Amino acid sequence: MKHGWLSAERKPKTQDKVIVSETNISETTSSDSPLTRPQILVTTAKPLATVQIPENILTHDLSSTELKIRIWPSNMLEVIENIVSKKCFKPTKPEFEFKLTNEAASKNWLVLKKYNLSMSQAIEAQNQTPLRYGSEFRDPALLEQLFVSHPNWDHLKKILTFGSHWQLEQIDEETRVSDLNDAYEFGNHKGAEKQPDLLTELVVKDVDYGYALHIPRSKIKLVPGACLAPVNIAPQNTINEYGQIIAKDRLTHDQSYEFGSGYSVNNRVIDESLLTCPFAHALRRFINYVVALRYKYPD
Secondary structure, eight states: OOSSOOOSOOOOTTOTTOOSGGGEEEEEOOTTOSOSSOEEEEEOOOTTOEEEOOGGGOSSOOSSSOOEEEOSOTTHHHHHHHHHHSOOOOOOOOSSOOSSSHHHHHHHHHHHHHTTTOHHHHHHHTTTSTTSTTTTSOOHHHHHHHHTTSTTHHHHHHHHHHOOOOOBOOOOHHHHHHHHHHHHHHOSOHHHHTOHHHHHHHHHHHHHTTSOEEEOGGGGGGSTTOOBOOEEEEEEEEEOTTSOEEEEEEEEEOTTOOOTTSOOHHHHBOGGGSOOOTTHHHHHHHHHHHHHHHHHOOO
């Protein structure tokens, strides 16, 4: 997540001064925008499969480099039926207002102040709303019946329960503030600034869907640990339900952009803390193959 959003991703427990989601800020401007002044958006399976799995891709503790493991339960269909038969989480309305208006921005700032300007505290206090981590999924206690033997279940359960954590290298406060001021003056990339109407349309969509939280631009420097990243608009292709390739504009969040310090959120990520993706190159080939098949045989 990159740019002016406070997202639902939580910072690591050991990084009280580094707020990953709360660090991604940018400014949007538009002559036709509903905002009278620029604002800040803060961005906040086959039964009985037996496989050999290398130790470095597992989140379970292993005593050997290879392990034969039964991933799916023998009564998998019964387990799935039990899971889907349970009542789903019924969320209540959050305190935040997900609209791109001055009124919503002011209200959201008051809510943040109520929780000591901490998005993490605000999310934890609203765990009966759609802001709850993993709220779009079944309860982890239910899913565990199906995935308990999956090698990465522990990792997935933590994400569903506590949000997605990205461990960052620490930077000192002076460096953070200097980069924040540089980013504040820099604004967004030219690709976004030259298309203000489209930018507003894309941002409104993110806010309406609850992917972005709108707060006043003038308040961003008051958010503890905040950092800024510019946004851009990238043209790309997608496919529709008929397999036809169509153009699509995508809002990008440039968390690789480096200001005066030479740091960015992306180059501060501690690679050793990331989960290994063992089939990355193969997966890319499979996806390209599927897209090529859909393009050649749309029916």
